[in-house]
Amino acid sequence: MQIEPGVSLKPYNTFGLPAVAGQLVRIRAEADVRAVVDHPELGLAPKFVLGGGSNVILTRDMPELVLKVEILGKRLVAETDKAVIVEFGAGERWHDAVAWTLDQGWPGLENMALIPGTVGAAPVQNIGAYGLELQDRFESLDTVDLVTGRTVTLNAAQCKFAYRNSIFKQALAGKSLITRVRLRLPKPWQPMLGYLDLERKMEETGNHQPDARTIFDWVCSIRSAKLPDPARIGNVGSFFKNPVVTPEQCRDIIARDPHVVHYPLEDGRFKLAAGWLIDACGWKGKTVGHAGVYDKQALVLVNRGGAIGSEVQTLARAIQESVYGRFGIRLEMEPVMV
Structure with a gap:
């Protein structure tokens, strides 16, 4: 575990707002979280969990210990005739995770393409777009208690998902750190097209039976036309x-x-x-x-x-x-x- 003092958080929030973390620890494995919890000083310090910084507005410098989640990894957990279950490290970029599943031939997340942020932050916000929410594809996640250092696995019911909400914005806010997320992609795949912008795409293209890759491309095109790229405009x-x-x-x-x-x-x-x-x-x-x-x-x-x-x-x-x-x-x- 490496403690970095006086770190500018401007590159780590997509609005590009200036703020300084008094101390920052990069979390690249569960062991890093436990090292923080077991540390004689850091274990008792107030903590702030930071993922991709795409859902935070920083109005001040951060005296809290900032835990920057950078856990990577993606793998197939299981495949049956009813579903494919995949797992991602919490630090993986959400859009990259969506693209990876399609590359493997596992559709189901295409409606949520190009949403900014990390996989670990997705359950916190219960992200969603174009008729689909994370809870619709959620299997389970692993989280580390920031007081005890204990790893806990939570299912959908325990996450208390609601519209752009979850237990991580309520009872567990600031008390746990998500390390890995597992998603269930149902089989057989069924497209979700009951959204006005997607219906317009079908009419424009004449394609009324798009495959998952086409829907992915449509969603990317629609979002790019409506929403600014955070890399260019915060x-x-x-x-x-x-x-x-x-x-x-x-x-x-x-x-x-x-x-x-x-x-x-x-x-x-x-x-x-x-x-x-x-x-x-x-x-x-x-x-x-x-x-x-x-x-x-x-x-x-x-x-x-x-x-x-x-x-x-x-x-x-x-x-x-x-x-x-x-x-x-x-x-x-x-x-x-x-």
Whole structure:
């Protein structure tokens, strides 16, 4: 275990925000976590787990011990006539993991292509896109308790998955570190195409029976057209969750603005498009300090160059107040504000 003092975290968060870790330890194996836990000083120190930095807004320097997860590895765990189970180290890039499964002939993750971040962070956020969420493909994961150093395996029920939420953002926040994640890819494969952007692709191309690789390419194309590349423009992808409302709330909003984008859910409620609500309030392209709203997608906040965390925080809160004032809906942020 190597302790690195005074490490800049700017390269390690996709918004490109300046912050310094007083101490940083790179976690490349479970043994590294146990070494931290057993250390006479570090074991008692407050800890902050950092994956790909794609779901965090840093508003300050970090006095906590930063544990940078860099555990690699990918393998086939089992294959039956019903499913393929694959395992990834928590430090693997999520998009690379999706591409690897397709390269092996194991479809099932293609709808979640090009989502930024690491595999270990995916269960924390219960990431999802184009009709598919991580929980739909989840098998189990290994996590190390940051107090006892004990390794625990959790199934889907124990992870308490919800919309962009899990036990790792609730009861286990800051108390455990995910080391490995296993995913179940069902057989036979069935495409998931019930999403407007994918339906448009089918109409444009005339291909109404796309294979998994085609869907992967479509998703990459759609996301690239809508969302900025974090390597070029700092961002964390979608900044706000799509709010879920009752039928009564939805009817009330439609009565005020019949163009509101909304989707029915199986439980009778409706999901509203947060990006549409923000755009309707006139925020697309606007800037506060060096933080702004992306001019191609109002759901994305971006670093215009030299942004600091407090500017992002101010912009996000202004958007929340604006949407609440017009629609009576309180938008919830997806990234963690630190």
